[in-house]
Amino acid sequence: MKKLLLLLLFSATAFAQIDRMEPPFWYAGMHNPELQVMFYGKNIAQYTPSVSNNIVIKNVVRTENPNYIFVTIDTKNVAASDLVFSFKDGKNKVAFTKNYSLKKRREGSAQRKSYDSSDMIYLIMPDRFANGNPNNDNDKSMAEKANRSNDGGRHGGDIEGIIKNLDYLQELGVTAVWNTPVCEDNHSRGSYHGYAQTDVYKIDPRYGTNEDYLRLSAELKKRGMKLILDYVTNHWGSEHWMYKDLPTYEWVHQFPGYSQSNYRMTTQFDPNASKIDAVQCEEGWFVESMPDLNQSNPLVLNYLTQNAIWWIEYADLDGFRVDTYSYNDKAGIAKWTKAITDEYPYFNIAGEVWMHDQAQMAYWQKDSKVAAIQSYNSYLPTVMDFTLHDAISSVFNEDKAGWDSGMQKVYDNFANDFLYPNINNILVFAENHDTGRFNEIYKGDFNKYKMAMALVATVRGIPQLYYGSEIGMAGDKGKGDGDIRRDFPGGWAGDSNNAFTKAGRTADQQKFFDYTSKLFTWRKNKEVIHTGKTTHYVPQDNVYVYFRYNDKDIVMVVFNDSAEARTFKTARFGESLKGRVSGKDIMTGKTVNVAEEMTVAPKSALILELN
Template structure:
């Protein structure tokens, strides 16, 4: 396996060697060269980190992670370089995952108290880390007091949910993949497109809209920085027969625009990212006119495919097209929310069959894209997990011993990764995946175009290379990825125009620039000015 010296050491060595390189030798070949000018680190990398509190860190010894555990590990997150965290649901819920809420204004007592959450928020903000919450408002729990009351037709909450009428097709397929209508013991049916335990709210009822805007504003006033919206497209998309219906899309967008107006009346800078599980970037583009961003599911699949196959295909061209479309709708560049996997998908390392070189490539693809990349907890360690869902959400491993204080034990591991896949084992290892993530995130703090640049594909005649330009007001860079296990060369004048003379960053030593030809070692990324 290719060994990887610490990236920071590479850059430091390059900085020491650079004065000895003459102008003539530099034009002939640049090897392990540092940037000739360095921007001051930004206050933010733009990277968000997804946390399942139950699996994160346990401070009271009950085997379940808690909010104080998130607070206890903020310095780890700070050292990783992330600028924000997304907490999966922390509201009271009868389930282990929390996606069926019984109180939108409360904290799950297994996780702690409101005081614990307020302390977490304050400590995160002290470190420059934003906090966004999972907001699950397409449906409630069937144990929510609203739904319990709604089962009485005379109660005002009856209109908060959708009920079958004599002409309803009770066999209709849900847009979420199962049956849409769920039965009560008395024979009545209600809409619950995810499960019988998750009755859908009816957003044609004004009181529902008012209440959910109130919920958003409540947490904004607490000081949260935004939300991740669960099942955002399913507010009105309930049945499989409605897929692709423009009228349904318009109703969804109109509601979320109203919601955004409500939360931004409290916090004008609220960041709201939606879970919109569409299969094409063209279907995602309209959402950028309603929300801050949506998760880019098609791009996640495309990046993982490129890393696995070691073939670029049309990835660079797709990046240019999607970012241009998103920017046009959002009114600003860099609006995308790319990611590799989350709590609903097989973990990246499992999708890549444990291939560490491919995992590094996937991470480099993700973290050299503008916008707000999202990292799933443990991804930076190489944690594995395949469905069913609980196996995707297993305990974070902090120490080599699985029974060390703070390790969560609510679930036994199915991945059996061992002590090597832990923060303790990887923390000081310059060859670790954790070091790779820290370095890549650090690049984002130092080079503005990685966060905010407009994307333009750079044409290369090499199927193992992905290359694209990133341009913003203060920096212009070329990002080049070698996806393959063999050294590759690229003619930088292929697209004409811009001359690149400075290797600003490189993932492993040995990147060279001779004239207009760039040569990259296997599985590496270079950033040129």
């Protein structure tokens, strides 16, 4: 009997196989030469690994789960080559092997230029943009199938749909594309948004393949455009293969099991916060279907860091946007961010810090003097200007000026710019995939849309446009997230009109498109807008005036947010006009006299290149 048991034990271990190996391959010549490869297979931890080519194993980590082993190797001075990992049993015999590749990096990979204030970012929800390949709408390995009648379901948009409409984006003035996550999200419902990923090394097959994503990157670069990956460090989906067999109990935050975040991000830096509240914010789960990752665990942090770097190298990425940045473990997310920017010094990362106070948002930007009070540095290059978004969401309905209403709200937002260490690295936007739709809030008012776009296009920072805004798309957040993420008209065969083409747009859609395209095409080559300084003037009668300037150019921007035409003297702007008496309206090409007084139409914006 004892002999039989030993034989069975030997059989179970001798034929152990590697079900997963991550990263699936790596690159030679990285700034950080240490590579941690995770091997997953039945009882794999009982084997002893070694590597060919005289590669040094620096560390082997086994956890309480015998199905995992983490092997760290030193790739310093190792050329691109094929390696072999061997796994020996207790008798020092090789039980099985696994091939591994170190690939050659692209020329200049480490010095890649990222997106910056010269760009205009276009935010796309791939499932709702365009269905370029109906054959991948459903996949037998994926739980949720396409159903366009379900607002919260899969609709079939994909990577091919984006590729087929890149000419449209280029005509619009887009220079960078940010897609919401495209990695596998295999849940039975709500999987279209992609924020509950179930395999972070694999593109969701309903969007296409890894190779399709690489092709999107290449097609963008042919047009001088950039690709931004939406990266999620805070959580995965509950159907993630690893969550179903955790490497270690501490891979996710447990209470034990699930406990929801209190969402009070101020507890991350509030000196008066209770420990229990701080823990509940950072360690609590975003929702029950999204297990909260524990970035304070070195294995987790290294896994996320290498995965992010792998995608940069593999897909030739130009930047990240990071979801729910300020919910992460503070120390862990700073290490993650620094590790990436150490590898790529010019790589930009925009973190979602959804807060409503400039000091609190500035806390999270790299080299923040606010955070330095607590000896903290996130190393995050870019934060999102949610306070400006808040103002944009109401200000154009406030016809009358007040102490803190009307255009004074916008002025007050920029009055706090001193808090940010890099004011050009601020993402500015009127809406995104989580907020109310601008054209719903303002009932499709074209004049108010023009004012919002003129603001986003001419202030400091990096402008971001949400798909469909440029054709007047609306959507009621009160009806659920699905309604603010409607299908782009013309993205599906049989749509009543095709807004991707001039011939297919309605008159209203064309009106919105023409203004947006002309505005952002003008912005492309305006260094004075990209990196110029700002002088603004306290609003009077709900008229707000600011100047963007450098040594060569001056741009004057005027907003009349009142319901009546306003005439005003220009003498108070003398320090910015610098003797100039006229300017060209960038939208009409007409010359506007600014010598003594100006008259501006109600609910309008005027952008003047001063002569």
